[in-house]
Each structure stands twice: as structure tokens, then as C-alpha cells.
Amino acid sequence: MEGRIAPLLLRPTRLSLPMGILVSASIVAAETLLGYSLARHVPASAVGPVYLLGVLVVSFLCGPVLGVLAAIASGVILDYFLLPPIGAFTIWGWIPLVIFLAVALLVGWGAALMRSLVVEAEARRSDADLDARMARLLLRTEHLRSALPVAGQQLGRALGLPSLSIETATVAGDGQHVALPLTVSGNRLGTLTVPKELPEGMTRRLNERVVPSLEALLHAAHEREAISRALETSRDELRRFAEEQAALRRVATLVAHGVRxxxxxxxxxxxxxxxxxxxxxxxxxxxxxxxxxxxxxxxxxxxxxxxxxxxxxxxxxxxxxxxxxxxxxxxxxxxxxxxxxxxxxxxxxxxxxxxxxxxxxxxxxxxxxxxxxxxxxxxxxxxxxxxxxxxxxxxxxxRWPRRAWSPPPTRPAVRSSATCTTEPDSV
CATH class of the missing domain: 3.30.450.40 (GAF domain)
Structure with missing residues (x-):
């Protein structure tokens, strides 16, 4: 049951206006039927909280505008059909109606605020899960460039943007895509390309949360790759040094044994x-x-x-x-x-x-x-x-002995490659 209700309560967008009106009218009608049933057993004034509950649900699902309309409709129905005198409005009857409307509006405003907070918390939790998946992918790979296409696909699926991609090079936007630069301390790390004309909420999410998080991950991945290369170089140097020492020992052993x-x-x-x-x-x-x-x-x-x-x-x-x-x-x-x-x-x-x-x-x-x-x-x-x-x-x-011979004077030490353009001759 919880699995079916949660998507409805935490959906990022509210119900459309026609659907919201239909849902609001259905809730008010159901509350009225329930109120008639309760009015036979409890005082009519005790039926008011039932309508307040409906106002809360409408405001949560459909927004504050339909919540206000549901509050007004609930107040009128409560005063006209359930509070005595039945079927008539009196001067004294307006007082509880105004009080009910004030309470209903506060309840609706609180419900709308609560919904925005719940949706925001759910969005941040979803972003945190996405960041964790991206971190596992980018920080565990040996070659960042080969992992970026997979990371772009995962990010695109999570955001509902199948054409999203992550490039290591500087890419310009085109007629269908916008290029968002990924930089850290002025250094260009790559480019995030997304479709044009995205909803305002998605654009804000990209600029405020996705891009900064992706920049931090790419920076960390570059640092990890550099450290891995340095460690690999150090291991190679150590292995080469060990091989050289072993080779030197082998030759020195031959010298020590007086071989030919x-x-x-x-x-x-x-x-x-x-x-x-x-x-x-x-x-x-x-x-x-x-x-x-x-x-x-x-x-x-x-x-x-x-x-x-x-x-x-x-x-x-x-x-x-x-x-x-x-x-x-x-x-x-x-x-x-x-x-x-x-x-x-x-x-x-x-x-x-x-x-x-x-x-x-x-x-x-x-x-x-x-x-x-x-x-x-x-x-x-x-x-x-x-x-x-x-x-x-x-x-x-x-060494083998040789007859005395002195080589020609040496040139100053120059470490560049040796080339010449004259004809060879004897020293």
C-alpha cells in the first residue's frame, strides 16, 4: 500500500488543473456524504474537521489555489447543509464560516509548504543516490575517459534526459543541445551536454546540484588517476632499480670469480x-x-x-x-x-x-x-x-691491455643529439 501511495504524494509536479478539479470535487463530495452520516450521531459542529482534512489533501496534491477553492466550497456546504438552520444562511452563521475558512486556509498553506519540503527532501535523496552511483563508477575506473560515456548514460536515465552526455573535451552547443562547462578552479574538466528548452525546475536542478556535484567528482577522478599514474611510475622505477641491481650483482659476481x-x-x-x-x-x-x-x-x-x-x-x-x-x-x-x-x-x-x-x-x-x-x-x-x-x-x-694511445681532446659537455654535415675523416 505504501509503495502505491508514495509516488502520488512525492510526485515532483502537482496534478493538472482538470485532474485537480476532478479530485477536489470528488473529495468534497465524499466529505459531504461522510458528514451527513456523522451528523446523525454527533453534533453538526463536529463535522468541520472532516472538511479540514479534505482541504489539507487537496492543497497537498493540487496546490494552494485549488486548496482555497476547496476550503470555500467546504465552508459553504458545511454552513448551508449541515449547520442549523439547514438550507439557509444567517448572520450568525457567517461567523463560524469565516473561522472555518481561516483555519482551512492555514491548513491548506501548511499542507502546500509541507509538500514542497517533502518533495525537496526526496529530490535531494535521489540526487545523493545518483551521486553515490556516479562516484562508484568514476572513482573506481582505471581510465576516466572510457568511463565517461557510461556515466553519461546513467546520469541521463536518472534525470530522464536520454540525450545527455559527458565529454572530456570542450564541446560547443548546437541547435538541439546546450553545452554546460565543467570547471574546477578555472581548469576545464569537460562538458555536459543536455537538451535545449528544459523545464525551469530541471534547469535549476542541473545548475545548482548536478553540475557542481559532477565537477567535484571529475576533479576527484582526475586526481585519483594522477595518483595512480604516479604510483605506477614509482612501481616501475622500483622494479627497474631492482632489476638493475640484480644485473649488476650478476656481473660483479663474474668479476669476483675471475672469469675470462x-x-x-x-x-x-x-x-x-x-x-x-x-x-x-x-x-x-x-x-x-x-x-x-x-x-x-x-x-x-x-x-x-x-x-x-x-x-x-x-x-x-x-x-x-x-x-x-x-x-x-x-x-x-x-x-x-x-x-x-x-x-x-x-x-x-x-x-x-x-x-x-x-x-x-x-x-x-x-x-x-x-x-x-x-x-x-x-x-x-x-x-x-x-x-x-x-x-x-x-x-x-x-680490461684487456692495449698499447698506449691517447684519444683526441674532448668537446665541452653537450647533451643534444649528435649530427654532422661534413664528410667523415680520421681522428
Whole structure:
């Protein structure tokens, strides 16, 4: 029973005028029949509260205007048909009529006010439930952009606006929709699009409750997403640090056990390749001439065609090793046509687009170069220099002796990518 009455009492709009008149007339007629029945057993003056109850119901359901009319009609019927003398109005009969009308109007006004308060409370409860559902959807998602269409559908169903949508971008209104900006502290978070020409009550509800609540939820969702990204980055950094330390321990163990230098060089090349997610790594040492000797290679793809270990070639000014040697510090290099040397030719042939080289120094003397090669453009300019330095320091205990040779003077430290436009020549 309660489930059937509640929607009638809490409906957001009052009954239409024709329906209100019909309901008011039916209530007054029912009260009159009840009054006739009661007048046989109780004094006629005791029938008045029955009409007051009808005025209260009419005012609650149909509004104060029909409540006033119902009060006047109830007073006239009560005075003319139920209060003595029956069927006539007297001067003294107007006094109780006026009192009844005053009381009826107060009752009707109180009923109308009570209804507005009850409807407002129900609307706020409904909005709170909607906010809770939206919060569960937006604050639990990993990707806010993918959750917004679903959130827009739920919000549209709850408000009875099926064409409502929530966009992350700035969207302009059109002939059928109005764009409501969603901002927090001047920052645009998105756009709420709703149909044009909405009822005044719905427009007020959107502006006063829905939009501010949605702005707060989107702001919180953006903050949560940023925190999640920061935590994920921290986890990645921690995992990468743990992997690097494990790799360093593995190489250091080989050094401590006094294994052959070639095994240590191969281990360093492989560990650096895995840590940097490179496609290829090469370890080269300087020799007299000046020349550069390839002492270790590693490839992510074991079937790739690699240079032969032990090959040597002149150290050219604009080769990969030459640019790193001249820089004197880790150097990112774009493998374009200006890069010379056999290693550069091989790199271009297999699709390498960028490389980073780091000089290896042993006891203050330039000893060689470690080079990591990448086929993806996204790898360029990544901060990997310090991670490579840790591994090159382990080469010193396993170095191969060479005849004395001094590299050319180093340039000032410049961290931009190395390119050149002149013809390659010898150092």
C-alpha cells in the first residue's frame, strides 16, 4: 500500500488543473456524504474537521489555489447543509464560516509548504543516490575517459534526459543541445551536454546540484588517476632499480670469480641490452692506429645478422664511436646519413634509428665505448646514461691491455643529439 501511495504524494509536479478539479470535487463530495452520516450521531459542529482534512489533501496534491477553492466550497456546504438552520444562511452563521475558512486556509498553506519540503527532501535523496552511483563508477575506473560515456548514460536515465552526455573535451552547443562547462578552479574538466528548452525546475536542478556535484567528482577522478599514474611510475622505477641491481650483482659476481674477460664483456653487453630494452648493444675498445676493436655484441633477436667480434676499423671523426669519444660523455646519436663508418652503415641497413654511446674510462684513461642501438624513435633521448655508467665501471677489472694511445681532446659537455654535415675523416 505504501509503495502505491508514495509516488502520488512525492510526485515532483502537482496534478493538472482538470485532474485537480476532478479530485477536489470528488473529495468534497465524499466529505459531504461522510458528514451527513456523522451528523446523525454527533453534533453538526463536529463535522468541520472532516472538511479540514479534505482541504489539507487537496492543497497537498493540487496546490494552494485549488486548496482555497476547496476550503470555500467546504465552508459553504458545511454552513448551508449541515449547520442549523439547514438550507439557509444567517448572520450568525457567517461567523463560524469565516473561522472555518481561516483555519482551512492555514491548513491548506501548511499542507502546500509541507509538500514542497517533502518533495525537496526526496529530490535531494535521489540526487545523493545518483551521486553515490556516479562516484562508484568514476572513482573506481582505471581510465576516466572510457568511463565517461557510461556515466553519461546513467546520469541521463536518472534525470530522464536520454540525450545527455559527458565529454572530456570542450564541446560547443548546437541547435538541439546546450553545452554546460565543467570547471574546477578555472581548469576545464569537460562538458555536459543536455537538451535545449528544459523545464525551469530541471534547469535549476542541473545548475545548482548536478553540475557542481559532477565537477567535484571529475576533479576527484582526475586526481585519483594522477595518483595512480604516479604510483605506477614509482612501481616501475622500483622494479627497474631492482632489476638493475640484480644485473649488476650478476656481473660483479663474474668479476669476483675471475672469469675470462670475454665472458664479462658479453655479460655486460647482454645486461645493458635487457635493462635499456635496446635492440642491440656493442662493446668496443680503442687500439693503436687509432682504431676501434669490437670485443662483444648482443642482440634482442638472436637471428639478427651481427658484426663479427674481433673486427677492427679506423676510428673516424663522425662515426658513432668517434662522436662519443669527442664528446667525452654519454651521447645520443640519430643514425642518419651524416653518421659515417662501418658500424653506422650496418645500423642503417638493419633499421636502427638512434643510438646512445658512453665512453669507458679505466684509471683515468679512455679505454673504449659501449653503444646501445634502438630501432624505435621513442627510445631516443631517454635518461639512461647513469644506468649505463654503473655497468661500464665493471669493465675496468676485466680490461684487456692495449698499447698506449691517447684519444683526441674532448668537446665541452653537450647533451643534444649528435649530427654532422661534413664528410667523415680520421681522428
Amino acid at each position: 674477460p670475454s665472458e664479462i664483456f658479453d655479460a655486460v653487453a647482454a645486461e645493458v641490452g635487457h635493462i635499456l630494452e635496446a635492440d642491440f648493444t656493442l662493446l668496443e675498445r680503442y687500439d693503436t692506429g687509432p682504431t676501434i676493436v669490437l670485443i662483444s655484441v648482443w642482440a634482442k633477436d638472436s637471428s639478427a645478422q651481427m658484426p663479427t667480434v674481433g673486427l677492427s676499423w679506423p676510428l673516424q671523426k663522425h662515426s658513432i664511436a668517434g662522436l662519443v669519444t669527442r664528446a667525452g660523455h654519454p651521447e645520443w646519436i640519430h643514425i642518419n646519413e651524416s653518421i659515417a663508418g662501418q658500424l653506422a652503415d650496418w645500423s642503417r641497413a638493419i633499421g636502427v634509428v638512434s643510438a646512445i654511446g658512453i665512453p669507458i674510462t679505466v684509471e683515468g684513461q679512455a679505454w673504449g665505448v659501449m653503444i646501445a642501438l634502438f630501432r624505435a624513435l621513442e627510445a631516443a633521448e631517454q635518461p639512461v646514461e647513469e644506468r649505463m655508467l654503473d655497468f661500464t665501471e665493471l669493465v675496468a677489472p676485466a
